[in-house]
Amino acid sequence: MTGLWSGSSGLRGTVGVLVGVLVLWEAAVWLLAPAPIILPPPSRIWIEFLDAPRYFLRHAWFTLSTTLAGFALSVVLGVGLAVAIVNSRFLERIIYTLLVSLNSLPKVALAPLFVIWMGTGVEPKIAIAVMLAIFSIVVDTVLGLRSVDPDAIALARVNHASPLKILVKIRFPNALPSLFVGMKVAISFALVGAIVGEFVAGSAGLGFVILVAQGQFDTPRVFVALVLLGILGTLLFYLVEAVERLTLPWHVSQRAVADRDGHG
Amino acid sequence: MVACVEIRAAGKTYASPRGPVTALEDVTLAIAEGEFVSLLGPSGCGKSTLLKCIAGLEAPSAGTIGVRGTPLAGPPQGLGMVFQRDVLLDWRTILDNVLITAEFQGKPKAALAERARALLDRFGLGDFQDRHPWELSGGMRQRAAICRALLCEPEILLMDEPFGALDAMTRDDLNVELTRIWQAARRTVVFVTHSIAEAVYLSDRVAMMSKGPGRIVEVVAIDLPRPRPLSIRETPEFGRHVAHIRGLFAALGIVKE
Numbered sequence: 001m002t003g004l005w006s007g008s009s010g011l012r013g014t015v016g017v018l019v020g021v022l023v024l025w026e027a028a029v030w031l032l033a034p035a036p037i038i039l040p041p042p043s044r045i046w047i048e049f050l051d052a053p054r055y056f057l058r059h060a061w062f063t064l065s066t067t068l069a070g071f072a073l074s075v076v077l078g079v080g081l082a083v084a085i086v087n088s089r090f091l092e093r094i095i096y097t098l099l100v101s102l103n104s105l106p107k108v109a110l111a112p113l114f115v116i117w118m119g120t121g122v123e124p125k126i127a128i129a130v131m132l133a134i135f136s137i138v139v140d141t142v143l144g145l146r147s148v149d150p151d152a153i154a155l156a157r158v159n160h161a162s163p164l165k166i167l168v169k170i171r172f173p174n175a176l177p178s179l180f181v182g183m184k185v186a187i188s189f190a191l192v193g194a195i196v197g198e199f200v201a202g203s204a205g206l207g208f209v210i211l212v213a214q215g216q217f218d219t220p221r222v223f224v225a226l227v228l229l230g231i232l233g234t235l236l237f238y239l240v241e242a243v244e245r246l247t248l249p250w251h252v253s254q255r256a257v258a259d260r261d262g263h264g
Numbered sequence: 265m266v267a268c269v270e271i272r273a274a275g276k277t278y279a280s281p282r283g284p285v286t287a288l289e290d291v292t293l294a295i296a297e298g299e300f301v302s303l304l305g306p307s308g309c310g311k312s313t314l315l316k317c318i319a320g321l322e323a324p325s326a327g328t329i330g331v332r333g334t335p336l337a338g339p340p341q342g343l344g345m346v347f348q349r350d351v352l353l354d355w356r357t358i359l360d361n362v363l364i365t366a367e368f369q370g371k372p373k374a375a376l377a378e379r380a381r382a383l384l385d386r387f388g389l390g391d392f393q394d395r396h397p398w399e400l401s402g403g404m405r406q407r408a409a410i411c412r413a414l415l416c417e418p419e420i421l422l423m424d425e426p427f428g429a430l431d432a433m434t435r436d437d438l439n440v441e442l443t444r445i446w447q448a449a450r451r452t453v454v455f456v457t458h459s460i461a462e463a464v465y466l467s468d469r470v471a472m473m474s475k476g477p478g479r480i481v482e483v484v485a486i487d488l489p490r491p492r493p494l495s496i497r498e499t500p501e502f503g504r505h506v507a508h509i510r511g512l513f514a515a516l517g518i519v520k521e
Contacts, residue, residue, distance in 0.1 A: 160341075
């Protein structure tokens with residue numbers, strides 16, 4: 001994983017590429033002079049942000065808190081559902097089938113329904129974020145809970161361990177690496193869900209900012225919101241990855257990273 | 265006198281997509297208290313299945329298995345088990361891996377921590393108790409797995425090809441260590457292996473098994489004196505036992521001569 005956090009050389013490279021793209025962009029706009037409504041230069045976008053930083057940060061904070069709430073709820077509900085699925089064939093058939101059919105529906109099409117049910121506050125946005133994020137959590141956690149060495153279960157049974165102990169001491173730690181895979185996908189989906197919710201109805205959040213700016217043909221403002229969204233998404237992803245590193249120092253994937261960093 | 269483990273006409277038939285498969289047929293064997301018995305045979309002879317039945321992990325589809333006079337319904341009390349793979353949990357230190365037996369059984373961990381450390385010391389792992397399994401060699405990991413099985417002082421120790429995945433030298437080491445602790449505590453041990461020499465070196469009796477379906481074809485008593493140093497394997501008596509068993513397997517068409 002060449003992430004922002006895996007050493008200063010990776011970070012330097014990423015920043016270098018970003019600066020290069022910005023310089024090219026600025027130069028291209030200077031040379032080709034497209035209409036400002038089509039493509040503003042990065043400097044113009046920066047000025048737009050400096051014009052009202054509080055406004056943008058307030059809306060970014062709303063989107064961030066919606067995303068985090070939706071994500072947290074998906075993890076709690078998703079892990080609960082996964083445990084239920086793994087423990088009962090009956091529940092597996094029902095919940096799994098329902099989840100798969102729910103996931104095959106385009107969530108954007110469901111969003112208006114949530115607004116009707118829950119109003120225009122933060123609740124429908126969280127609900128949509130959960131709907132988008134929960135699937136990968138459930139699927140990956142189920143996989144992790146299932147892929148336990150049968151001998152480890154035999155060992156527990158020989159020692160008369162209760163099903164709860166088997167879950168807590170073997171199945172759950174064993175599922176953590178897959179849970180983190182699911183969470184890394186889910187955190188991005190939760191952000192998408194929050195924005196979808198803000199698009200459909202609402203008066204706050206970066207999605208709302210984009211919608212309003214679009215109505216006024218204020219392209220620089222749209223770009224500021226997009227850049228902030230990009231930063232949010234990236235930071236959230238690496239936040240999950242950082243937590244993963246702290247939680248799973250024992251896992252093969254983390255040991256491989258440590259080895260490579262150690263030698264590189 | 266009641267045998268420690270008594271297997272009477274036990275059979276095990278599995279359902280498979282291609283019809284029922286008989287893994288075990290008409291196995292009868294009585295294992296005395298404190299006896300070291302090996303189940304010896306080629307792969308697929310049902311020796312691991314038989315061990316799982318004794319452990320109460322699987323129920324025989326015919327016959328009965330009793331432990332100390334009580335017919336089995338699930339794993340009996342006072343059982344320790346060692347598998348071919350060490351099954352150490354990567355997220356626990358070696359000490360915590362050993363202590364998991366106590367956690368499973370609901371025994372106080374603090375009281376057993378001292379015993380766990382002593383066990384690890386005895387198996388040469390004292391300096392590694394705070395390491396994680398992936399930092400240890402295969403032999404050290406299997407030693408830790410044996411400590412884990414011994415933690416709660418099991419009366420019966422079941423070992424399913426525990427040294428099968430180790431190199432020959434590590435295997436010798438562990439054979440010696442196993443006889444040493446067995447000599448000291450005299451627990452009942454049922455040991456699954458496909459190595460004739462290993463079975464002869466360790467056992468009081470060797471139950472020879474054949475496959476298709478799995479059954480016991482012969483039980484051979486090993487009257488070599490104890491304690492047995494590793495060099496006993498070079499003695500004519502040891503060679504005679506090995507040759508005798510190999511000859512029986514050959515006569516039955518299980519191994520080629």
